[in-house]
Amino acid sequence: MTVKLIYETHSTTLDNEQGIATGWLPGRLSEAGLREAAGLGVRRREVDIVFSSDLRRAVQTVEAAGLTVPHFLDWRLRECNYGSLNGSPRKALEPRAERVHTPFPGGQSYWEVMELTRSFLEDLKRWHDGKVVLVVAHSANRWSLDHLLDSRASLEDLVAAPFEWRPGWVYEV
Template sequence: MSLEIVFETHSWSQDNDRGIATGWLPGRLSERGRGLAVELGERRRKDGISAVFTSDLARAVETASLAFAGSDIPVLHDWRLRECDYGDGNGMPAAELHRSRAQRIDQPYPGGESWRQAVDRVGRFLADLPLRWSDTRILVIGHVATRWAFDHFIDGKPLEELVEADFGWREGWEYRLA
């Protein structure tokens, strides 16, 4: 049994333009983001993808909707793929919020969750995938917490290392879940 996972972040949002940490707020794609979402679909539609899983937050759903409009590939929404819940910090300036990111590995944001809780939530999604999707290639559209969970659970990277590293956006990451 093997499962190939392609991870893509949601497209560029209006909050990205403004430097806002959206967290569990819905967010909307910017004009640039809508164009990038269409490009994602062009890149991945013929990539052997059996299904697309996306966070249920509006910016990720909008990315998947634009990327796979008119496609026969099923798009499934899953709340476990959400970004970390910054609680009272949802919607605040990203630079201000992320200054204390390392302190929030195990200590939840006020009114929210810790990074470990967010990563563990995505880990439960990973654990369920082989029940239906073994021996396939799937695409996941998510957030920072989604990618960190994949890096942590699939590649064995310590969360403490991940929170200190630059996110380093690119056109997709590939993982193999054995």
Template sequence: MAELATLWIIRHGESTANVAATRAEASGEELIGLTHRDADVPLSPIGEEQARATGRWLAGLPPDRRPDVAVVSPYLRAVSTAELALHGTEVPVSRDERLRDRELGILDGLTVHGMQRRFPDEAERRVRVGKFYYRPPGGESWTDVALRLRTLLGDLRRDHAGKRVLLFGHDALVFLLRYLVEGLTEPELMALTRECVIANCSITDWFDDGQGRLVLGGFNEVGHLRQQGAEPTREDEVHAEPV
């Protein structure tokens, strides 16, 4: 099967849930205090500007480097990011539920402190099983998300061979695409998750090396935001999921 020419994934811009989660974690609250279901969380004003800045970066790419197609998570924060970033372009856009965020089940809406207080047995089980395989009741493990991404990658390679494909999604997907595309091991992937937080509207990309393999170009890059007049969310302000 022919390889993609380029694959990008852009995390959505800062959302109102990111802001609420950062505040709740800092103050030691148990609940993030969400007012929307996860699929309907909107962008914050900063997130909207990050998305527009990403659009200005995309518009500045040479024609032979611009995406041929975009595939977007159906969650509002990703859809809004894609709409703002791709405004005025003719890039075909489709939504794919396999790009949705990881589902946290009974832990949805909880801070780390809230998980430990309300579900101490689950917190203990997560430590015992490990982050990669732990599945919260009613939710997904990282391996569950990897399975759906694996099928998506197969479809992209079949339907868009030799093309430049742009994805809009969520932080866990960025890590897991590295796992799948680069053939990382569980320890290598988990080390990555400890070393960095995926920034809002950051760009990660892979390109065909000429031998039918995708190789990493850039990871978690935010320089385009500063270049286009938008301030990236500081790493210590980006909420990372508790599990």
């Protein structure tokens, strides 16, 4: 058996709308984000369980989705910690590919985020085999999933590519 993992990024935040890289700061959904979260709830009714980052914007996305299945917070699903750049303009993080192995000042590297995501996936396989699992987290976690579950995708290429929102990604774990 396998786990069907449906991945969704948290909905749009006030920081997203202002071009701010929130990192490990909590963040808060905008009005548009609240509407997006409601749409997530409509399209993801078939899930058995939800895991999300413990950062406020991801938790708020799940709460606003109105799903009635169990929801668990997991700190391993946090966005990359940009350290002293948490809350900076998004452009201050560029070029991101340089941060795959080198941590942000006072923060993490994308490789460290990928290793935490790998640990989460191992637990998911062990405890939720045969389930449909929704994960609501951040862009760094999606890049990690793409790298871990599609060996053709280098983490350097993934973090350097522009982020394009879509209504979820589906993986088999």
